[in-house]
Amino acid sequence: MxxxxxxxxxxxxxxxxxxxxxxxxxxxxxxxxxxxxxxxxxxxxxxxxxxxxxxxxxxxxxxxxxxxxxxxxxxxxxxxxxxxxxxxxxxxxxxxxxxxxxxxxxxxxxxxxxxxxxxxxxxxSVEPHVTDVAPGDLAEALAALDWPATDLDPALPPRIAYAGARHLVLAASTRERLADLSYDFARLETLMHRLDLTTVQLVWRAAEFTFHARNPFPVGGVVEDPATGAAAAAFGAYARALGLVPSEAVLTLHQGEDMGRPGELTVTLRSGDPRVRVSGTGVRIPG
CATH class of the missing domain: 3.10.310.10 (Diaminopimelate Epimerase; Chain A, domain 1)
Structure with missing residues (x-):
């Protein structure tokens, strides 16, 4: 020391x-x-x-x-x-x-x-990959979140995405569903440790290339992460792998609005390069 x-x-x-x-x-x-x-x-x-x-x-x-x-x-x-x-x-x-x-x-x-x-x-990012999530693990995640399966967007199916860290991607069918986040901290933390997840990436698609996101992070000791670059990279890989966006695209993710800490993350996908680029501004916090 x-x-x-x-x-x-x-x-x-x-x-x-x-x-x-x-x-x-x-x-x-x-x-x-x-x-x-x-x-x-x-x-x-x-x-x-x-x-x-x-x-x-x-x-x-x-x-x-x-x-x-x-x-x-x-x-x-x-x-x-x-x-x-x-x-x-x-x-x-x-x-x-x-x-x-x-x-x-x-x-x-x-x-x-x-x-x-x-x-x-x-x-x-490092080279990403996307894998299926077991039905039992998905059911446990939804139970911990208190989300009915009918509140998921069927156009964005659940997956585990990696671009340096593992994230479970779950898409809400409405902005209201995403805004209403009250979950069982200990239950979700237990599942995330078992699946080696860093966060759960909750998203809602606002437009073709625009998404809103929230990231429960109980394994890190906090209820929610305000803006998650690693999850944004993983989500870019997820969106491309599932054909939700073109192989070359720029996505905008809005995160933190429901916490009173709004942030904007830009995700860039390039054709022929599996890696994902995430960009954003930054500023020093006084004091």
């Missing part, structure tokens, strides 16, 4: 408003921290995840080993903390390309500026 306290930054991702999007703790130089210290910092902050960066041994000054911790445990990959960390690095070291070496694999990240000067980070 470090003898002096590390410099802990607080950024929000997928919003230009510190009160919107998804907040993350960041330690841009975590080389003196052991696992216990990183978990303690993440638990103290109480955010859904925090990111801890150390320079990669390859000597590239823009290459980092990144570890992600929720308040309860380490997770293999976190999209919003990746975007937040990239924005922070861009502000410190300049725009351009970075490489994050994560437990899920290598994640390239590019930092740019919007025309108004707002920083934006785009991550490129």
């Amino acid at each position: 470090a003898d002096t306290p590390p410099d802990v930054l607080r950024y929000t991702a997928f919003s230009t408003d510190p009160a919107g999007g998804n907040p993350a703790g960041l330690v841009l130089d975590a080389r003196e921290l052991d696992d216990e210290a990183m978990l303690a910092i993440a638990a103290r902050l109480g955010y859904s995840e925090s990111a801890f960066l150390t320079r990669a041994p390859d000597g590239d000054p823009r290459s980092y080993v990144v570890r992600y911790f929720s308040a309860k445990a380490e997770v293999p990959f976190c999209g919003h903390a990746t975007v937040a960390a990239a924005v922070a690095l861009g502000e410190r070291d300049g725009t351009g390309d970075y490489v994050f070496h994560t437990r899920a694999g290598e994640v390239p990240v590019t930092v740019t500026q919007d025309p108004d000067g707002t920083p934006r980070a785009t991550l490129t």
